[in-house]
Amino acid sequence: MTAPQHHHDTLRWGVLGATSYIATHLMPAIAATDGCALSAVASRPERAAAAAELGRRFGATVHRDYAALLADPGIDAVYIPLPNTGHVEWTLRALAAGKHVLVEKPMAMDEDGCARIEKAAEAASRTVMEAFMYRFHPQQRRAADILASGEIGELRLVRASFAFRIESGSDNIRLDPALGGGATWDVGCYAVDAPLLFFGQAPERVRARFSSRPGLAVDTSAVATMDFGQGRSAVVDYSIDYGPRAAYELQGTHGTVMVRNAWAMDAEDGVVTVLTQDGVREETVPAADHYRLQVDAFARAVRDGVPAPMSLSDSRRTARVGSALVASAAAGGAAVETSDDAPEPR
Ligand SMILES: NC(=O)c1ccc[n+]([C@@H]2O[C@H](COP(=O)([O-])OP(=O)(O)OC[C@H]3O[C@@H](n4cnc5c(N)ncnc54)[C@H](OP(=O)(O)O)[C@@H]3O)[C@@H](O)[C@H]2O)c1
Structure with missing residues (x-):
């Protein structure tokens, strides 16, 4: 269970990675969802141009790297569409920075990774959900x-x-x-x-x-x-x-x-x-x-402090x-x- 964390009426999102496909579907979804704002985006420094392009397209702040986005106090939630090997590390780093996290599938490639995320989410009182959009x-x-x-x-x-x-x-x-x-x-x-x-x-x-x-x-x-x-x-x-x-x-x-x-x-x-x-x-x-619908469900879980509809125990089972x-x-x-x-x- 997570406690309600609405310091602001609007859930301000940041995106880690200017992906070729999925972020370009998720970002408009965030921008179009009531109670959500697409506030920031970051690429690895060598891909600054890709992040800058997305930032322009969505009117979002562009950070110099993923860590800088996580350090931004103006961000409440992050979406993580990184390669699979980055999901556990960046979810844990985002939780440590006090962010809610929507992470692409697979949340982790073993059950232990999901268990570590579950523990960290509990300790931080933040919502984490694996992005099974279907x-x-x-x-x-x-x-x-x-x-x-x-x-x-x-x-x-x-x-x-x-x-x-x-x-x-x-x-x-x-x-x-x-x-x-x-x-x-x-x-x-x-x-x-x-x-x-x-x-x-x-x-x-x-x-x-x-x-x-x-x-x-x-x-x-x-x-x-x-x-x-x-x-x-x-x-x-x-x-x-x-x-x-x-x-x-x-x-x-x-x-x-x-x-x-x-x-x-x-x-x-x-x-x-x-x-x-x-x-x-x-x-x-x-x-x-x-x-x-996925973004809306995640934002509701954060706002109301209720479990996300794709639960962490579901994620553990799939892993x-x-x-x-x-x-x-x-x-x-x-x-x-x-x-x-x-x-x-x-
Ligand atoms: N639910 C869905 O419908 C759906 C659809 C597609 C993908 N996915 C999931 O989303 C994740 C990303 O897939 P994708 O097809 O969007 O991948 P992609 O286009 O290759 O994007 C991955 C992003 O990760 C960042 N990145 C960080 N380290 C990297 C590295 N060493 N090599 C390459 N990229 C690196 C890059 O962002 P910067 O260059 O900006 O730093 C890159 O744009 C995967 O976990 C996948 O399972 C889900």
Whole structure:
């Protein structure tokens, strides 16, 4: 639990890193959200021009480096879209500076990193949330509501399939093992999160097989299974070798709910398909900007001092399961235990 921290009516945001993609989606979302202001941005010093460009575009102060932004008393919250290897370090530094933090997925590449963040957030009485934007799209809520209504019976199987292709030879951070690259800690985060979200718990054990495109030093495709006990399973695949896909299916004892584009952008309607013995029904969920809904939910959690909707224990679970997939793949697909009653991290 965090205490309300509203010294100002407006939550003043700073962004660490002038990214090529994600910050350019999050920054307009911050600027457009009631009660939020996009106040500052910082790049590494050698990329000052990139930060200056974003600063101009959004009317934000430009700091000379990330540390200078964190030292700015006029900033209440920071958004961290750095390479995966920077997430734990900069989240801890931001908390130490008294900021609330929205950090890109994965919050950490092991459970211990999430545990350290949880402890620091508690000590600082600040909100930290991992940025799983797709969770905020109303089509995911609709799928959960249909499941809760009992229409498809008891949930037995989640199939999740997430992919987009990255060409070899590009300088994408996802191809660099030193920056936490690879499919598992990128699209794999969604393939792990979706089954955990809909089953509402961690699996008991997982098995995974990874492959790497020739010439690349990171895992690029994976298939995995998760055992949730009592005959409940997830079958997931994810890849940076294949064309785009962001689909999941919730199969119950009496039917199936399918979401074929869990990443629907703000100009696309969501589509939820329900298959039962009565036939097939397709529901359209009006287009929504999940980035903006995410920023709004985070700002409310800060303002009202209530837990963020993507909880730190959810983040810990996804990190634990992601690590277990890595361990299983390294052991040739052997089962790795992941249950919620696994020993606490140190
Ligand atoms: N939720 C989503 O929809 C979504 C979408 C895309 C990405 N993401 C997440 O966002 C994060 C960033 O992904 P991205 O595709 O936006 O990456 P990117 O364009 O490569 O941006 C990463 C930024 O990190 C900073 N950085 C610091 N140290 C770096 C280093 N050693 N090498 C490269 N950049 C470094 C750079 O900012 P400066 O040069 O300005 O310092 C760079 O612009 C990842 O964790 C990813 O998982 C989420």
